[in-house]
Amino acid sequence: MANNDPQPSKKPSSPGNFFQGWWWVYLLIAILLISQWWMWGTPAAKETTWLDFQNNMLVQNDVSSIVVLNQERAEIYIKPERLGSGAYQEIPKENEGPHFFMNIGSVEQFETKLEEVTLAQELDPIPVKYQKRTNLLAEILAWTLPFLIIIAVWVFILRRVGRGGGGAGGFNPFDFGKSGAQVFDDTNTSKVTFQDVAGLDEAKVEVMEIVDFLKNPETYTRLGAKIPKGVILVGPPGAGKTLMAKAVAGEAKVPFFSISGSEFVEMFVGVGASRVRDLFRKAKEKAPSIIFIDEIDAIGRSRSKTFSMQSNDERESTLNQLLTEMDGFGTNVGVIVMAATNRADMLDKALLRPGRFDRHIYLELPNVDERKAIFLVHMRPLKLHSATDAQTLAAQTPGFSGADIANICNEAALIAARRKKDLIEMEDFTEAIDRIIAGLEKKTKIISGEEKNIVAYHEAGHATVSWFLKHTDSLMKVSIVPRGKSLGAAWYLPEEHHIFTRQQFLDRICAALGGRAAEDVVFNEVSSGALDDLEKVTKQAFTMVAFYGLDPEMGNISYYDSNGEYEQSLQKPYSEATAQLIDRVVRELVASSYARTKQILIEHRKELEELARLLLQKEVVVREELEQIFGPRPQKTVS
Numbered sequence: 001m002a003n004n005d006p007q008p009s010k011k012p013s014s015p016g017n018f019f020q021g022w023w024w025v026y027l028l029i030a031i032l033l034i035s036q037w038w039m040w041g042t043p044a045a046k047e048t049t050w051l052d053f054q055n056n057m058l059v060q061n062d063v064s065s066i067v068v069l070n071q072e073r074a075e076i077y078i079k080p081e082r083l084g085s086g087a088y089q090e091i092p093k094e095n096e097g098p099h100f101f102m103n104i105g106s107v108e109q110f111e112t113k114l115e116e117v118t119l120a121q122e123l124d125p126i127p128v129k130y131q132k133r134t135n136l137l138a139e140i141l142a143w144t145l146p147f148l149i150i151i152a153v154w155v156f157i158l159r160r161v162g163r164g165g166g167g168a169g170g171f172n173p174f175d176f177g178k179s180g181a182q183v184f185d186d187t188n189t190s191k192v193t194f195q196d197v198a199g200l201d202e203a204k205v206e207v208m209e210i211v212d213f214l215k216n217p218e219t220y221t222r223l224g225a226k227i228p229k230g231v232i233l234v235g236p237p238g239a240g241k242t243l244m245a246k247a248v249a250g251e252a253k254v255p256f257f258s259i260s261g262s263e264f265v266e267m268f269v270g271v272g273a274s275r276v277r278d279l280f281r282k283a284k285e286k287a288p289s290i291i292f293i294d295e296i297d298a299i300g301r302s303r304s305k306t307f308s309m310q311s312n313d314e315r316e317s318t319l320n321q322l323l324t325e326m327d328g329f330g331t332n333v334g335v336i337v338m339a340a341t342n343r344a345d346m347l348d349k350a351l352l353r354p355g356r357f358d359r360h361i362y363l364e365l366p367n368v369d370e371r372k373a374i375f376l377v378h379m380r381p382l383k384l385h386s387a388t389d390a391q392t393l394a395a396q397t398p399g400f401s402g403a404d405i406a407n408i409c410n411e412a413a414l415i416a417a418r419r420k421k422d423l424i425e426m427e428d429f430t431e432a433i434d435r436i437i438a439g440l441e442k443k444t445k446i447i448s449g450e451e452k453n454i455v456a457y458h459e460a461g462h463a464t465v466s467w468f469l470k471h472t473d474s475l476m477k478v479s480i481v482p483r484g485k486s487l488g489a490a491w492y493l494p495e496e497h498h499i500f501t502r503q504q505f506l507d508r509i510c511a512a513l514g515g516r517a518a519e520d521v522v523f524n525e526v527s528s529g530a531l532d533d534l535e536k537v538t539k540q541a542f543t544m545v546a547f548y549g550l551d552p553e554m555g556n557i558s559y560y561d562s563n564g565e566y567e568q569s570l571q572k573p574y575s576e577a578t579a580q581l582i583d584r585v586v587r588e589l590v591a592s593s594y595a596r597t598k599q600i601l602i603e604h605r606k607e608l609e610e611l612a613r614l615l616l617q618k619e620v621v622v623r624e625e626l627e628q629i630f631g632p633r634p635q636k637t638v639s
Contacts, residue, residue: 045075048100050113056087057100058117058126065127066114067098071107076100183282184256190249197247198377199370199402200240203361207231207244210336210359211252214288217334228358229326230337232296234344235363238403241340244363245292248338255289257282261298264318272299272318280325280335288334296339302348319348326356345562365401367496368394374402378409385423393429396476398494408432434491439484447487453616454519455480458529459488460612461518462511463621465600466490467630471507474633477622480615487529502550505540509590510597512537517597518608537593541586551585604630 048057053076057063062082067075075098083093091099104110111128118125184190197204213220213227220227233241249256257279264272283289299318326337339357341347351357366374371394379390397405411432416424435441447455459478466472473492480488497504516530544550547560559573572579601608610629614621627633 045098045101048076048102050102053100053102054113054117058114058123059121061123062088063126064097065129067129067131068104068107068110069131069133071130071132072103074102074104074110076102182258184249184258190246190256192243192246193250194247196377197240197243198373199366200244200363201370203233203244203363204247206359206361207248208251210290210338211248214252214254214290214334214336217288227334228336229355230339230357231359231361232344232352232357233338233340233361233363235342236365236401237342238401239342239363239365240402241342241363242294243402245294245338245340248290249292252290255283255286256292257289258292258294261293261295261300264299265315272314273321276318276321276325283335290336290338292338292340294340296351297341297343297346300339300341300347300351302346319351323350323356365399368398371397371400371405374405375409378406382409382413383423385425388424388426388429392426393433396430396433396493398496404436408436411435434483438486438489442482442484445482447482451487452480453612454523454527454529455488456612456615457518457522457608458515458527459490460608460615461514461516461521461601462490463514463611463626464518464604464608464630465514465597466492466511467626467633468600468604469507469510471501471504472511475623475626477620478611478615478626479620481619486532502544505544505550506593506596509537509540509593510600512540513590513594513597514601517594517601521598521601521605522608522612537590538586541589541593542582545585545589546582551589553585554581 057076057078062078064077064079066077069075077097078088078091078099080093082088083091083095083099088099107130114126114128117123194204194208210228210231217227233244235241245258249258259279264275279291283291299315299322301315301319303316303319337357344352352360372390375390375393379388393408397408400408408429409432412424412428415431415435416428419428421428459480463475463478466475473494476491476493478488478490483489512533513530515533516526519526519530545554547558549556549558561573574582607630611621611626614625614629
C-alpha cells in the first residue's frame, strides 16, 4: 500500500551550508591575519636586506628614521621629500611609513654597523627608536589554538560516528552518555503481533500475561500481588526470542524501549552506567512501559573468579548500575524489563535472582507440530503449489529453529524463481532443505573414478548398517553428489527423542561407523573420508561414558559441566587415573561397535555392493529403490 504521508526531503549539501557549519574556523583565521597586520604594520612596507639598505638608502642619505621592533625587526622610514620619485617612485608621498623593513639578528650588531657606515660616509646621525609591541590576542590564540584544533578534530570524528550510526541530526557530544534505545509507542509501532509468532504457545501465554499486567494492573494488585519486574527469555539461537519481544512491542500498546546489550559498553569509562540510568529514567517517565535488552550477556556476564580472565571494568560498572536500577524500582511502578540471551549459564547470579528477573521463560527448538505451524506462518506470502505439504516439511526438519525454517522458505522461493516457475513446488522445498543442511550441489566438481568408487561404497555402508538396525533414523535417500565440503551423504528422517537409551546410542555409533567399515570390508584399507563420522562417534562415546553414566564400568557418575565453570578452568573435574579410565572405556566401546558394524556389512555384503553399483550409476538413490534392494526394514536389532 502506498504511503501518502509527506516525507521530509533531505537537502543536498551545498558550499553555503559548508561555510555556515565552519564559520568559527574562518573567524579564527581572520582574527589571526588582522592581529598579524596590526602588530607588524601595514602590508605596504617592503622587505629589504642590509646591503640594499646600506648602498641605496643609507649612503644616499634617504633614511629619515629607524624603529627597532621587539629587538628583531627594523622598520625604515624614508624622508618625505624623496618619496614619489627616483628609486621611491612607487611609494606615494602620503604614505607615512614604515616604507621598508628587515629582520636583524642582533641589536648590538645592527647598531655597530649603522654607526660604522654613518661615520665612514660622514652622514648625519639617524634617530633610532626602540619599541616593544605585544599582541595579547595573538598570544592567547597561540596557547588556545592547539586545543581548539584538537577539539575540532574530535567533533568532526564524533559527527562522522554519529552519522554512521544513523543519527538524523548529527552527533551531539553531550548526548554521549544517553541511551540510544529505539522507542515503540503510538507514533512508532511494531508491526509484529502474536499472530506472527508460531510454535511457542507456552512461552506466548507467559509473555501475554506480562502484557496484561501492564494493561490491567488493578486485576492483580487488588489481591496484593506484585507485578513482576523482569522477564528473561532463554533459548538457542533462532528460537524466536527477539521475535517474541517484537510481538510484545506490537501488542502491549505501551512505550517499548528496545536496545542491545552491546550498546551499553563503550571504550569511555562510565558511559555504560550513564546510559543505563538514562534508559530507566525515560522508561519511568513513560510508565507503564517495557524495556527490552537483547543479548544481555554482553553486560551481564558473571563477576565470579571463574571469569576473572575476562574481566572488564566498564562492563562490571554497567552491570552494577543495571542491578541497582532493577532493584531500586518502587512497587508497581509499571516498568517491566525483558531480556534475551542464548548463554544463560554465563549470566551473573545476582542478575537472575527473583526481584530482578522474576520470570525465566525457556524457548526450546520446536517439535514437529510447532514446526508445521512455523512453516504455515512463513508460507503465507509465498505462491505455493497445491501439493505443498507443511506436515511433510516439518517432519523432514527435526532440530530446525524458527530462523532455519524462515531461511528454508526463502531459499525455496529463490530456487523456484531461478527455475522460472510460477509456483513454489515441494521439490523446491526439498532442495532448499538439502542445501541448508549439506550445502550447494557441486556437480561440476571433478573427482577421479577411484575416489568416486570409494565414496559410493562409503555411503552404501552407512545406508546398509542404518537400515538393519532398529534404533537408527529412517533412511530417505543416499547421494554421492558433492555438496559443500562432503563428497556424499545419506539423508535420514530423524525421530524426535527427549531421552536416549544405551542401545540407541550404540546403534547410532554403528551407523556412523558404517562408511569406514564398508571401506575396510570391500577394499581392505580405509581412507580419510570418515573424518566427520569419527568426530561424531568419539563425541557420542565420550558423552555416554563421562556425562550420561551409561557405561557399566564407569558407573553412575557424570562429569557434565552445567554451569560452564570447568570450561574456563585449566583443571579437569576428575583425576588423571579417571581420565585414563575414560579414554580406555571410550576406545573399547568404539572398537566393539566397529566390530559389530563390520559383522553387519559382511552378512549383507550382497546388498551393500548392489547399492554401491546403483549409486555409481544414478548418483542419487531414494527410499523406494532402497526397499527394493534391502526389502522391508526389520523391526528387531541385528545382533
